[in-house]
Amino acid sequence: MSKKLIGVDLGGTTIKFAILTAEGEIQQKWSVETNVLDEGSHIVPDIIESINHHLDLFGMTPDQFIGIGMGTPGTVDIENGTVEAAFNLNWKEKQELKKQIEEGTGMKFAVDNDANVAALGERWKGAGENDNEVTFVTLGTGVGGGVITNGEMVHGAGAGGEIGHVNVEPGGFLCTCGNKGCLETYASATGVVRVARHMAEEFAGNSELKQMLDNGEEISSKLVFDLAKADDVLAKLVVDKVCYYLGLACANIGSLLNPSFIVIGGGVSAAGSFLLDQVDAYFKKYAFPSVKKTTVLKLAELGNDAGVIGAASLALKFNN
Amino acid sequence: MSKKLIGVDLGGTTIKFAILTAEGEIQQKWSVETNVLDEGSHIVPDIIESINHHLDLFGMTPDQFIGIGMGTPGTVDIENGTVEAAFNLNWKEKQELKKQIEEGTGMKFAVDNDANVAALGERWKGAGENDNEVTFVTLGTGVGGGVITNGEMVHGAGAGGEIGHVNVEPGGFLCTCGNKGCLETYASATGVVRVARHMAEEFAGNSELKQMLDNGEEISSKLVFDLAKADDVLAKLVVDKVCYYLGLACANIGSLLNPSFIVIGGGVSAAGSFLLDQVDAYFKKYAFPSVKKTTVLKLAELGNDAGVIGAASLALKFNN
Numbered sequence: 001m002s003k004k005l006i007g008v009d010l011g012g013t014t015i016k017f018a019i020l021t022a023e024g025e026i027q028q029k030w031s032v033e034t035n036v037l038d039e040g041s042h043i044v045p046d047i048i049e050s051i052n053h054h055l056d057l058f059g060m061t062p063d064q065f066i067g068i069g070m071g072t073p074g075t076v077d078i079e080n081g082t083v084e085a086a087f088n089l090n091w092k093e094k095q096e097l098k099k100q101i102e103e104g105t106g107m108k109f110a111v112d113n114d115a116n117v118a119a120l121g122e123r124w125k126g127a128g129e130n131d132n133e134v135t136f137v138t139l140g141t142g143v144g145g146g147v148i149t150n151g152e153m154v155h156g157a158g159a160g161g162e163i164g165h166v167n168v169e170p171g172g173f174l175c176t177c178g179n180k181g182c183l184e185t186y187a188s189a190t191g192v193v194r195v196a197r198h199m200a201e202e203f204a205g206n207s208e209l210k211q212m213l214d215n216g217e218e219i220s221s222k223l224v225f226d227l228a229k230a231d232d233v234l235a236k237l238v239v240d241k242v243c244y245y246l247g248l249a250c251a252n253i254g255s256l257l258n259p260s261f262i263v264i265g266g267g268v269s270a271a272g273s274f275l276l277d278q279v280d281a282y283f284k285k286y287a288f289p290s291v292k293k294t295t296v297l298k299l300a301e302l303g304n305d306a307g308v309i310g311a312a313s314l315a316l317k318f319n320n
Numbered sequence: 321m322s323k324k325l326i327g328v329d330l331g332g333t334t335i336k337f338a339i340l341t342a343e344g345e346i347q348q349k350w351s352v353e354t355n356v357l358d359e360g361s362h363i364v365p366d367i368i369e370s371i372n373h374h375l376d377l378f379g380m381t382p383d384q385f386i387g388i389g390m391g392t393p394g395t396v397d398i399e400n401g402t403v404e405a406a407f408n409l410n411w412k413e414k415q416e417l418k419k420q421i422e423e424g425t426g427m428k429f430a431v432d433n434d435a436n437v438a439a440l441g442e443r444w445k446g447a448g449e450n451d452n453e454v455t456f457v458t459l460g461t462g463v464g465g466g467v468i469t470n471g472e473m474v475h476g477a478g479a480g481g482e483i484g485h486v487n488v489e490p491g492g493f494l495c496t497c498g499n500k501g502c503l504e505t506y507a508s509a510t511g512v513v514r515v516a517r518h519m520a521e522e523f524a525g526n527s528e529l530k531q532m533l534d535n536g537e538e539i540s541s542k543l544v545f546d547l548a549k550a551d552d553v554l555a556k557l558v559v560d561k562v563c564y565y566l567g568l569a570c571a572n573i574g575s576l577l578n579p580s581f582i583v584i585g586g587g588v589s590a591a592g593s594f595l596l597d598q599v600d601a602y603f604k605k606y607a608f609p610s611v612k613k614t615t616v617l618k619l620a621e622l623g624n625d626a627g628v629i630g631a632a633s634l635a636l637k638f639n640n
Contacts (some may be wrong), residue, residue, distance in 0.1 A: 147576060166575050166576060258478060259477070289486075294477035
C-alpha cells in the first residue's frame with residue numbers, strides 16, 4: 001500500500017486534520033477545538049494526541065505515512081519548524097513545533113504559515129490546476145495570500161506573500177500594520193464594511209445600505225454584496241470601489257509575475273462571479289497587455305479543505 | 321583546464337561578447353556593431369562569425385566551453401530558443417536563435433530576454449550577492465527588470481518581470497503599452513523629463529530647470545538630477561515625485577516577494593545615492609514592517625557588464 005500524508009490546519013477556533021493519499025485525495029477528516037488557554041500550551045499536545053488517537057482508531061501506524069504537514073498562524077521558521085508571534089493562539093514564546101510533533105508522533109513534520117498552505121492547496125488540487133505559476137489571494141478578516149513561482153512557494157527573506165499589505169491607495173485607510181492604504185483595509189471583510197461606512201457619509205441618494213448605516217445597524221461584507229446584487233445604488237458603488245482595488249492589485253501582481261492563475265478565496269469571495277467579473281474588468285484595465293491574455297483570475301475551489309490539503313503537500317518532500 | 325562560458329548581450333546598437341570562467345570572471349571582452357539592415361538578417365550570422373573568429377584568435381576550440389548564453393530584446397521562447405517581436409533589431413519574423421547558433425558554433429546555446437539576463441548578472445556577480453531572492457529594476461529608456469525567487473528566474477506564463485508596467489498612478493501618464501500610470505512613464509529617462517515638463521507648467525517659483533523648459537531647451541533626466549543636487553527647487557520636486565513612484569513600486573514588490581535585495585540599475589541610476597536614499601525613504605514609508613527590515617535597496621554594481629555576465633550564467637545549466 002502506498003504511503004499517506006497527514007495535513008493539519010491550525011486555526012484560532014478549530015484544528016482541522018485530514019489523512020490524504022500522496023496524490024492529495026482526502027480519505028479521512030476530523031477536527032478538534034483549539035484550546036488557547038494557558039498561553040496556548042495545550043495546543044501542541046492536543047495535536048499529537050489527536051493524531052495518535054485517530055491512527056489507533058483507523059488501525060494505522062506511523063510507518064504508513066510519508067509525514068505530517070501543518071499550516072499555522074504566526075511567523076514561521078520553515079528550516080527549524082518553529083513559529084512565533086501567533087497572537088490568536090496566545091503563543092507568546094517561540095514554539096518548537098517540529099521537535100515536539102516529530103517526537104510525539106514518530107512521523108516527519110513540516111510547517112508553513114496558514115496563508116501559504118492554503119495557496120499550496122488551491123494550487124495542487126483546486127483552481128490552480130497544479131500549475132507552476134499561481135498566486136493566491138484570500139479575502140477574510142484580513143487579506144493574505146501566497147505566491148508560487150517555478151513550482152515553489154516564495155518566502156523571500158521570510159515575509160513573502162504579504163499581499164494584503166500591497167499599497168493600493170497611498171495615504172488611504174490606516175492599516176493595523178501602521179501603513180496607510182494597504183489592500184487589506186479595503187478588500188477584507190472588515191475593509192468592505194469600512195469602505196461602505198466611508199462612502200455612506202457622502203452619499204445622498206436612496207439606498208437601503210445607507211439607511212441601515214444611518215440607523216446604526218450592524219452590517220457585514222456579505223450584506224453589502226447581497227444589496228449590490230439587488231441593485232442598491234450605494235452598495236454597488238462600494239463593491240465597485242473594492243473591486244477596483246482588488247483589480248489594481250491583481251494587475252500589478254500580473255505585471256510583476258505573470259502567473260497562470262490568480263486565485264481569489266476567503267469569505268468575501270463567496271460573492272462569487274459577481275465579485276470576480278468586476279475584479280477582472282479592473283484587472284484587464286490595468287494589467288500589461290500580454291499579461292491580460294495569459295493570467296487568468298479564478299475563484300478558489302477547495303473552501304475550508306485548502307488548508308489541510310496544502311499542509312499535507314508540505315510533507316511530500318519526505319517522499320523518497 | 322576547467323571549461324569556460326561565452327556571454328552575448330545583443331542590443332540595438334552593439335553586440336557585446338565575453339569569455340568567462342565558470343565562476344563568472346570575465347577573461348576576454350569584445351563587441352561589434354549591430355547591423356539591423358535587411359530585416360536584421362545579418363545579426364545571427366554576425367554573432368556566429370564573431371564568436372568563431374575570436375575563438376580562432378585566442379587559439380580556443382568549442383569543446384573548451386560549457387556553452388553560450390545570450391540576452392536579446394523581444395519576446396523569448398526559452399524552451400525552443402527562439403525570439404519574436406524584437407522591433408529595435410528589425411526582426412519581424414520568429415528567429416531560430418538556438419538552432420542557428422548551435423549549428424554555427426558547435427556549442428550549446430541558451431537565451432533569455434535582456435532585462436532578465438541583466439538581473440541574473442547583478443544577482444550572480446553584482447549587488448545581488450548571489451542571493452536566492454533578488455529583484456532587479458533597470459531605469460533606462462524604458463523601465464524593465466527581472467525577478468529571481470528561490471534562486472530561479474520568474475518567467476510566469478512568459479511575460480514575468482514587467483516591472484515598468486506596474487501601475488503606480490491609475491489614470492496617470494499614457495504609456496506605450498496603452499495603459500495609464502505605468503511606472504515606466506514616470507521613472508524611465510524619458511519619464512523623468514515628462515514629469516519635469518508636467519510639473520513645470522504649474523510651477524511659479526525661481527528655477528533654472530523651469531527657465532530651460534520655458535526657453536525650449538533640450539533637457540535630460542541627468543540634467544534634472546544634476547539640478548536637483550544643486551538645489552534647484554523645481555528639479556527637487558521632480559526628483560521627489562520620481563522617487564515616490566519608485567519607492568511605492570519597490571514597497572509593493574517587497575510586500576509581495578520580500579526579496580533580500582531590490583537592485584536598481586540603468587542610466588537613471590547613475591544619480592547614485594542621491595536617488596537611492598530618496599527611493600528608500602518612500603520604500604520605508606509604504607512597505608510592510610517586517611519587509612522594511614529585511615529587504616535592502618541597492619544600486620547595481622556591474623554597469624554594462626551585467627548583460628554578458630548574466631547571459632553567460634544561462635549556459636551554466638549545460639555544466640555536468
